Amino acid sequence: MNECLVTVVGNIVTPPQRSRLPSGDGVTNFRMASTSRRFDRETQAWTDNRTLWVDVECWGELGGNVSHTLSKGDPVVVRGELYTHSWDTEQGRRSRPQIRAAHVAPDLARGTAEFRRTARPAAQAGPTGVPDDTAAEPPADDPWADRPTDYIEGEGALHEADSDLTGDRAAVPTLT
Template sequence: MNDTHVTVVGNVVDSPRRVSLESGAVTNFRLAATARRFDGQTQEFVDAGTFWVDVECWNDLSGNVSGSVSKGDPVIVQGTLTTHSWEGENGRRSTPRIRAAAVGHNLARGTGVFKRSRSARQVESVPVPAAAGDALSDDLVAGRDYETAPEALHHADTADLAMEPAHA
């Protein structure tokens, strides 16, 4: 009931490892998240401490992560924070661990192409006309992947949009 839900943005620091167990498949990797702040005196961004955390991904997420995520990838992980403890040569040890509910690439750092995995429950496909050269639109289904009703869209006036500040 009192789970600690977290979202961590960082980089994968080792290759994800997938293992099949009796209770299901699990993929594990280590994540490093380094905070940055702007130093007003030097007028530069500086790194603060690094948060290291182990991430575990179970079942369908396990397969998707092992097939999509590599060492060095910038990712966003959302899940439940726990502490993994064990007895080591120097006594009791512990490390933070996230049981991931969702893992995705950080699109602020690059682009990506999403490919929907096929689940046991197939969704009825509705044909969508493909734009010239758009191979991905064959899998899109109205009402599931996007809304066509005018009230689903938000009006945006480009004169009202502020320029996003540049990041170092």
């Protein structure tokens, strides 16, 4: 297992495109750019440095959520496996970097977002009359599967919002 897991912060530069393969699997693809910045001592200003251009593929439910949520120009954080996609052309062998995303999120350092949980089908009762939870279990390769959670299926928000901190007031404690 020599996966090259990376986290890339940047902007979506092509509209996310959702495709359905003949096998029935869904995939969403987009291209992103991540430009590093550096401080130029001569001009005493920050300037753009090099840019990484990378294609991102999002499979299954993640891909559906990405195609319904994100657009060209959105700042994102992508985490997944980096690999080289290669193909043959008349001019010879070509390649480009690609990320098979495990996680995609809007970059909240650059804006706000509203989160809605994806509706999941209710567990069906098995032959014993007990709900069959196998469909609700995380995939075997889920790195978060063994982590404890305070989420209870069917419940509302995990924590109630403090009314003193909502509205126009900042949710930052003041020092006295």
